[in-house]
Amino acid sequence: MKKILVTGGCGFIGSNFIHVARQFLPDIAIINLDKLTYAGNPSNLRGLEQGSGYRFVAGDICDIDLVSRIFTEEKIDTVVHFAAESHVDRSIEGPAEFIQTNIVGTFNLLEAARKTWLAQPADENRDKRFLHVSTDEVYGSLGATGFFTETTPYDPRSPYSASKASSDHLVSAYFHTYGLPTLITNCSNNYGPYQFPEKLIPLIINNALNGKPLPVYGDGKNVRDWLFVADHCHAILQVLARGRIGETYNIGGNNERQNIEVVHTICDILDEKVGLLASGKPRRELISFVKDRAGHDRRYAIDASKIGNDPGWQPAVTFEEGIRRTIDWYLDNPDWSAAILDGSYREYYQKMYGVKLETVAP
Template sequence: MTNPMPTASALLGDCRRILVTGGAGFIGGAVVRRLLRESEALVINLDKMGYASDLTSIEEVLTELGSSGEKRHQLLRVDLTHAKATAEAVQAADPDLVMHLAAESHVDRSIDGPGAFIASNVTGTFNLLQAVRAHWQALPAERQARFRFHHISTDEVFGSLGPTGRFSETTPYAPRSPYSASKAASDHLVNAWHHTYGLPVVLTNCSNNYGPWQFPEKLIPVVILKAVAGEPIPLYGDGLNVRDWLYVEDHVDALLLAACRGEHGRSYCVGGHGERTNRQVVEAICKLLDTLLPAGAPHSRLISSVRDRLGHDRRYAIDPTRISAELGWQPRHSIEEGLAATVTWYVEHYASA
């Protein structure tokens, strides 16, 4: 039995103003919802409101909380590639903590159009770092001492694993797609701003996230929605590429712990102990749907092999020993529990998904 996760309020302490970039995205939205539900902090949500941005889940929480919640959520519609707008947004937000989740994140899109990933993930992070550094340096001593910049990244910066071994904080960077290369560059920028300017930063590198509200271009929501519609379920190559699946609420636990209790200049790898091949994930979803929607069973008949993705990394797996040992984090959901909750949610929300 793991120790219960501290509430956001307990972790934040005197941090009263939280700037979340990409807060209308999948993981960012989960962070914003947790902060609104479990603290009294003001949450400033900076998002360019791109194709994958969606405020619906946050609006549901604001409705639950009433006027008190609405007063604590502010949306700043800003594109981080615009330096002046970014600087003005950070000045207006006046944050005690910055959680930087804004990023272009879909590998297939990065292959087709890498320029957008360099602009958003590299230039955008640079602009944010410059704005945050100026803000931090101008803070009174008391607020400066508790200020944090938390950069959220991916395990894909480490490249591809063979059949054994796991990524850790000491794994050399070896990105292999335009997406992972852009995220690796952003990680290096954050570390450089810490070592050069003293900016108090914390980094996390996570494995593949899944859960409710994920934009339907990633594997798990694509499979669910295709199967529910009775359409072919695309499976890249032989389907034996391995990912370490992390339920999004477990990731939020890790993010809040790292942001508030992580050591300055330190990175933490976050994985869900959920290694599965893509084929195993697809087949598990089909079995869940056979129970929920028996009229369409067996849904596995819809699985269709498609041409493999260019440069498709074979295996990712994370060793989360550091964050577990130092910060007490453990995932609260097995992949079986997380998948069941996710599939059920998408079936119930299918009409609006």
């Protein structure tokens, strides 16, 4: 790898990946292409200077001319494709953006890679990689037992997961039809620093710190396998280095928890670290059960034995350790959360990059 194109590198997982990649692959150049919608925050990458093996490009993967130009001008040899509309609730309210970004955008990247890489002599393509980062939600919902494997039939239940399933199939088709050197990873729920506070864990942390209600869908017993984001990033590096072309790898944290358990854990740790509410009550008193969302899958759980055997990766962070590290990060970075919540981070975008956000933060 000489030049990695990271799409969506200002988002939650993408920005964490860039930090990890810069630490472990300091000689690799990174091109970060991000549309800077509401969940993409350039301040996640403060400290990385343009021209020091890192370049930020404000742009849309749905812009085929821009994507093609980046491939040719930058001589991209590796793609790590994070860019996606990823919030299920938003996909229910407005699915069109999910179709455009997750399907059409992925198609554009595949086309640019195909036309650029496959036009070159075969020996020049030996080390090229196109890694598509996807989700376990494409598999649908599990019962009380069982696990998703790489051969589990797809059964998406929301516009978001359907759009990701579609993009997975496109990536696989480009391998089988054109011989494009693709890899697919399907991960479980990520958590950690820089996560936009519409997702469960940062939402609960922020609300609990500010004495606001803690909304929990349904009975709170929906189960997710929680994966600390740094573990996910290390897994991606392993797949890039040692994964077999054309293969899919499930990445899980081996940390199944009910949503209500996660909320209870956050409340208890915050009570321990910052004290009880001003009323003297524990933060569990803020929990408010709300109407379940449409198509809410009951349980996800990953069988990650394939990636554990070959290329050889295991999660290093337990949920107990990871959730404390996550809470500590949010406690240590109140300005980051405040800028998100009051919308002032949008001014930073425009000042630094001359780009206005296309979606307003909630």
